[in-house]
Amino acid sequence: MIDLRSKINFFFVFNPTFGPKEGDELKRILYFYPNEVSPDARKMQVGLCEAVVKFMSTFSSEPCEALQTQSKRYIFFQPEKNFWMVLVVRIPYTTKALSAVGESQGDIVNPTVMQNLLTSAYKMFKMFRGPFKNIPADDLYGISEQFFTPYISSRHLTNDISDVIPGINYLPLDKNSFFKVVCFVDHLEVTYPDFKCILFLYNDQLLWNGLCTEDMLTLYQYLVQTLLPKQVEIEIQGGVVTAAQRLGRFISPPDGIHVKEDLDKLIKIHVTLEDDTEFKEYYLLIYRTLSATVCFTIDVNTRLELDTVKSVDAFIGPQLSAIASAISEQCSLHALQAAQLASEHKFVYFNRLNLILKSSPPVNKLQISAAIKPEVLSIMSGIHADRQSLGNYGEIIIKTPDEYWITGKCSNDREFYVIIQEKNANLKEIADEVKRVCEAQMKGIFFYPM
Template sequence: MIKNECELNAFFIFNSTLGSDEGQENEKILYYYPDDVDVETKKMNVGLCEAIIKFTASFSIDNCESLHTQRTRQIFHQPEKDFWMVMIVNVPFVEKTSIEGMKYHEYHGDQVQTNVLKSVLAAAHRMFRFFTGSFKEIPMDALKRKLDNFFLPYLQQLNLPYCDILNVFQGVQYLPLDRLSFLKVQCLINLIEAHFSEIKQSVFFYNDQLIWNGISPDDLQVVYKYLVGSLLPAQIENELQGRPQVNAQHFGCFISPPGGFHQASDLFKITKVHLNYDTNVGVSYLVIYRALAATVCFFIDGDINPTIELMQKIDAFVGPQLTSIASEIGEQCGKESSSVTNQVDQATPKYLYFNQLNVAYKSTVHLDNRCSGNISVHSDVLKLVADINSDRKSLEKYGEITMKAGNDYWLVGKVSNQREFYIIIQQKNANLKEIHEEVKKICDSKLKTIFFYPV
């Protein structure tokens, strides 16, 4: 039986330019988790990681990304100049008994995937930067406080044992609509942004699927993770508990900030975010509005001061129209879902698709969009998908890999024009020709508009 499934051992952030004098090494530690570790242990771990990074830099122009030991896996990430983020996880092990009757641990390093953890670490920085700003732009005393306030709850909700290829993709699931319904959504967004010049960008979701996006793909990934991972589940729980509707004229209301806008003090609850960070656009105000199952994120110009009157006008203007469109989309999705069985058939081939250009993904392997372990194939097969992805450079722009795994699983990975398609087939006594014929059928039915070059 495997113990301590890839649990977090330590997480810390340090600045390599600080604490250079002897006895002041503690100054370079900006954040350390868990906090109950003694100072000497913190200094030792940070110093060891810094030494490894500097030592490996003399052999390569690329930064050291990970260190593998029998008991731990250490992941290094330099998100900004002079700043380093380090994640240390425990390697899963099995407790066994030797012939002499002595108990020992057999460690399974193959259960820890470096590329997945690297993506988790990079995503943590992107989330902090989105909501708080760059490390280098925050004064050091304030930075330590902000890091503590942000990462303590963030790390506690990490579900490392269930992190997989979806964490590498950081993809967004799109909702396909008929032309008329999509046109109505587009017209509503254009009408809102034309009517309220303060709103610069908008993103439209139905449940946890994207319909319209007006921000960059990098920002979209962060917004999607925030909505799907924390905000929407909490909101749906409130709705299921029968939270009373504030507005009797429609079903719309602000869910971020929660409770909406009723007095001047509510304006201080608006979340400030940093959109298009690399282009130095600056700060925007993020307000999120929801009606039925439709959720719209509005990014308001950070150079203005939002008022209660503006928010009340947005509510009165958006609420009725969003309620109507959400109802129509719900009817369409209801008709389509009624004609499709939701029962998971183990014999049916499963697939994952990811488009790096618009960060769109689709998966019949994952039964939800969160890291919950709710998958329709064996977890070891899903690890093979991440392994193929980590070796994607060998496929260059176009290529294909076919492999045979245990329990009669076949895995096929195809790459074309920054698009990736992975097919998982469980078929007893199948041969390579039969698998390729099945893959061709799936590509013809699922990827009609995507051309995969022959190998």
């Protein structure tokens, strides 16, 4: 686990059109981290970034993405017109291979990880606070402060594949169990038309989604990175699971919904539902029983009664707990099968269409898995970023000096990576091994060339 605060030099958000006059430069800075930095130093950093953005705009119509100096990397992101978010991170300025420098794995953060951090910070802001442009300029400073400071201190990075390729861990289920989930969701939405089920998780695995793909990922990340780890901790500390917990409770708002006043504590989110084109504001309710977590949205214009919520609680509780137990049995069966199939080599599968990310050992945000070597991770993230050079289908095999073979295959929107460490192997043997892993793990998913 990487302490994010030790990696970030600065993080700031600015808009050059706020405070256009000289002397008003500080007004352009909506948020600046860390707080200790003096106003002059803030102005200097933001001024530099403005100059860089302007310089590049004379040559390219694309927005500026990065500025690299000897010791730092400035990562730029312009999520909305004139709004810039900049993350400044230290980079190891080494002239030797990373491993030769003796940097331990945790010391080097892959640049892609930092880039993803910046974009997900914005997406999270947009989901919970709305786009920058919709917020009155005067409120922006306070709202940003409230949002970003806790966000930075709560984010944990693992420098693992899931931070390089942000994806979703799906739960494979047999037909009957999945049918139970679908029935439950339909039944609920028919009985309570104001409630819309947008996400159904078992542990950190997704079973059901009702959001557009991008929002699905953001909400999923919020759950598995922020909300659920806290819940799990509470549950573990609580020792014996209380009867109420077995039957389920609302975990958002955090203290549940017991009295009328609790309804005022509901969180709002800005999302686009699946099969909808409108980006709208909704109330978000999250319900949890055993290891199952369900998220609902309710239109903000709905007048919500405490009775309704109580009756929903009574409706969901027993049903969800039954489903959760059924899934749990399924999972243990599944785990047994997986153990038999287990590959000695690390592999990763990703599909851009539904953002599924499958890997061995499994991605599990709630448990930290052994990290991949930074060089290998960096090569994988290079392949991922340069996917278009493989075209619609293709494969690439890269061998590193320390006998790691990294294979990347892609077919349309699917990507498959295998990492093999093997001395004295040749290209053909590696390709055959990858083929075996692919056939064993990815049954029915077609990759060409074989």
